[in-house]
Amino acid sequence: MPDGLIVKAFSNFFTTEIDGRRINLQLPGKFRQSGDKAYAGDRVVVELDGNEGIITEILPRKSLLQRPPIANVDNVLIVLSTKMPGLSLGLLDRLLVLIEDENLKPIIIINKIDLLSELTEVNQIIEVYRDIGYPVICTSALSGEGISKLKEALSQGITVVAGPSGAGKSTLLNAISPDLNLATGAVSKKLKAGRHTTRNVELLKVEGYGFLADTPGFSNLDITSVAKERLGHCFLEFRDLSLNCRFRGCLHKSEPDCAIKERVQGDIAEWRYKNYLSMLEEIEEWEERRY
Ligand SMILES: Nc1nc2c(ncn2[C@@H]2O[C@H](COP(=O)(O)OP(=O)(O)O)[C@@H](O)[C@H]2O)c(=O)[nH]1
Ligand SMILES: [Mg+2]
Ligand SMILES: [Zn+2]
Numbered sequence: 531m532p533d534g535l536i537v538k539a540f541s542n543f544f545t546t547e548i549d550g551r552r553i554n555l556q557l558p559g560k561f562r563q564s565g566d567k568a569y570a571g572d573r574v575v576v577e578l579d580g581n582e583g584i585i586t587e588i589l590p591r592k593s594l595l596q597r598p599p600i601a602n603v604d605n606v607l608i609v610l611s612t613k614m615p616g617l618s619l620g621l622l623d624r625l626l627v628l629i630e631d632e633n634l635k636p637i638i639i640i641n642k643i644d645l646l647s648e649l650t651e652v653n654q655i656i657e658v659y660r661d662i663g664y665p666v667i668c669t670s671a672l673s674g675e676g677i678s679k680l681k682e683a684l685s686q687g688i689t690v691v692a693g694p695s696g697a698g699k700s701t702l703l704n705a706i707s708p709d710l711n712l713a714t715g716a717v718s719k720k721l722k723a724g725r726h727t728t729r730n731v732e733l734l735k736v737e738g739y740g741f742l743a744d745t746p747g748f749s750n751l752d753i754t755s756v757a758k759e760r761l762g763h764c765f766l767e768f769r770d771l772s773l774n775c776r777f778r779g780c781l782h783k784s785e786p787d788c789a790i791k792e793r794v795q796g797d798i799a800e801w802r803y804k805n806y807l808s809m810l811e812e813i814e815e816w817e818e819r820r821y
Contacts, residue, residue: 531575531586537733537741539570539599544585546574547735553578557585569594570731570743571601571688595632595690596755598731600743604687606634611642611697612652618694619655623765623805624751625692626664630764631756637665637683641698644670658799662767671701681706686740688733703744707736712744753809754816761813762790765806767798781810 534548542562544555555576557568568574568588575587591601608625610617617640629636638659640652649668656666665683669676680702691699700712733741753761762768762782768790772780776787782803794803 531577533573533575533589535733535741536568536570536572536574536601537735539568539731544568544574546576546585548576548578553581553583555583555585561585561588569599569601570733571603571741573602593632593634595634598690598743600688600690600731600733602688603632603634603690604685604740605689606636607639607684607689607691607693607699607702608636609639609641609691609693609697609699609702611645611694612640613642613645615694615696617652617655619801620805620808621694621751622659623802624753624809627753627756627761627764627809628751630766631760637667637680639680639693639702640666640668641671641702643668643675644673658802664766669702671698671705674705677702677705681739684739688741688743689739690743700744703734703736703742706739706742710734710736710742710744754813756809756813758810758813758817761806761810765802767802768806771797783807783810 532548534546534553536544537547537552538545542556544557546553546555561568566588568585572591573589574585575589576583577586593603594601595603606629608622610622622638626636640656643649646652656668659666667676667679667683669680671677691703693699700714703710704712704714731743733743736742756764758781759779762772768782771789771793772782774789775782775785777785780788782788782790790798790803794800
């Protein structure tokens, strides 16, 4: 039996790509009864009968992103812009926490660099994230600057694009592959409003780069699903340092001899620590209300 990749999930219908062909399949009731679901990004074994068929097996998945629901994501592109909307480090750090919590590998893109008279305005920020270990690429979807670097950084597989509305996600994807012809600007806002109401996901095939999901991606930036003990782990530069905290399970807040607090402004950027504290507070408040 052939296997295929689900590229589109719409209620119980799954558009599946099998040897370059697209076939609409349904998930038999026995899966639903056992609570197994299928998602865009899943590899499935199918039983074909002409142009129809059924899914007989969902192959083991490496990962499952919750919002948007996509299985087996290989890359996450975080697209921010220098201006319109301005660079929000709070949003960036939140996205990074969600991505680290899912054990995914992000690429940070700072788009609209054509709107800066000098790159020095963002250089310090870029250095901080590069030192942590994140790839950062500066682009202008308008002038084409950085697009070839971005293409090089994209590996095969499934790529999800995240970031605030208006940062240039769709314009960048069009620059990578003009065939995509995605709606940009004001037009896309209307489309998005419609799309938000559904949980349908579509993976777009990009010749040479696998599949891209241009969803409102991580539009719900709720971090309360992250356990407070795990939050520090989602700040990569805290990981090794926190071994030197006096207490195991130190939350780096008010504990004595905290190695993280000691390094703020040194190895740790002040805004990263502040963003950590405000997320921690949010998680603690949510946990208190819950119990
Ligand atoms: N100046 C400038 N404008 C851009 C750039 N990339 C996108 N835009 C504009 O920003 C607006 C929003 O872009 P869009 O791709 O729809 O953003 P999305 O909501 O993230 O998908 C559009 O009017 C684009 O033309 C860029 O690199 N430089
Ligand atoms: Mg868009
Ligand atoms: Zn500590």
